[in-house]
Amino acid sequence: MTKIAVFVGSLRKESFNRSLAEGIEGLMPQGVEFEYVDMGLPLYNQDLDGDLPAKVVELKKTVEDADGVLFVTPEYNRSFSGVIKNAIDWGSRPWGKNSFAGKSVAIVGASSGTLGTSQAQSHLRNVALFLDMKVMGQPELYFNAATGLNADGGIAEGSEDFLRGFAKKFADFVESNK
Numbered sequence: 220m221t222k223i224a225v226f227v228g229s230l231r232k233e234s235f236n237r238s239l240a241e242g243i244e245g246l247m248p249q250g251v252e253f254e255y256v257d258m259g260l261p262l263y264n265q266d267l268d269g270d271l272p273a274k275v276v277e278l279k280k281t282v283e284d285a286d287g288v289l290f291v292t293p294e295y296n297r298s299f300s301g302v303i304k305n306a307i308d309w310g311s312r313p314w315g316k317n318s319f320a321g322k323s324v325a326i327v328g329a330s331s332g333t334l335g336t337s338q339a340q341s342h343l344r345n346v347a348l349f350l351d352m353k354v355m356g357q358p359e360l361y362f363n364a365a366t367g368l369n370a371d372g373g374i375a376e377g378s379e380d381f382l383r384g385f386a387k388k389f390a391d392f393v394e395s396n397k
């Protein structure tokens with residue numbers, strides 16, 4: 220069994236990024252399990268590094284127990300969402316206890332526009348590398364929700380093959396770094 224901790228960077232009920240994450244989950248090879256991190260976290264506060272909130276303890280355990288991490292981020296004002304940054308800041312602390320170190324990671328994102336989160340992903344890649352994550356370089360996945368999703372939020376038929384290929388490549392990447 221391969222476990223992936225999944226961070227969806229939008230709290231919106233009908234989030235395209237949540238749909239993308241669930242779409243990828245459905246196309247993963249057998250034996251890969253997604254665990255969605257609860258992103259409804261308090262704002263990061265260094266005063267609490269010595270006494271982490273329960274949800275943060277849970278987040279750190281989910282990441283540490285996982286073989287890989289998938290970040291699914293919207294692009295907000297040409298960067299990744301504060302929701303993701305807040306979760307990463309918590310998971311990286313307290314000093315010396317970075318839960319992400321050495322984890323195999325993929326970064327993807329969906330947007331309503333044609334530019335498809337490329338700047339958000341580029342910023343997030345930088346943070347992931349700083350935190351010593353092993354970031355998968357290819358294939359990149361910039362998902363345009365307008366063409367990639369059906370009206371019910373499912374993956375459009377024309378996007379399935381590419382996403383299946385991405386899912387297999389990520390599963391193999393995680394497996395090879397176990």
Ligand code: FNR
Pocket residue numbers: 229230231233234235236237293294295296297298329330331332333334335336
């Ligand atoms: C956006 N959006 C957006 N899109 C983009 O491609 N580049 C950007 O810089 C931004 N900036 C931005 C800022 C803020 C505050 C919001 C709320 C939105 C549009 C964004 O792609 C769209 O709202 C997506 O639907 C957000 O993802 P979810 O919530 O559907 O997962």
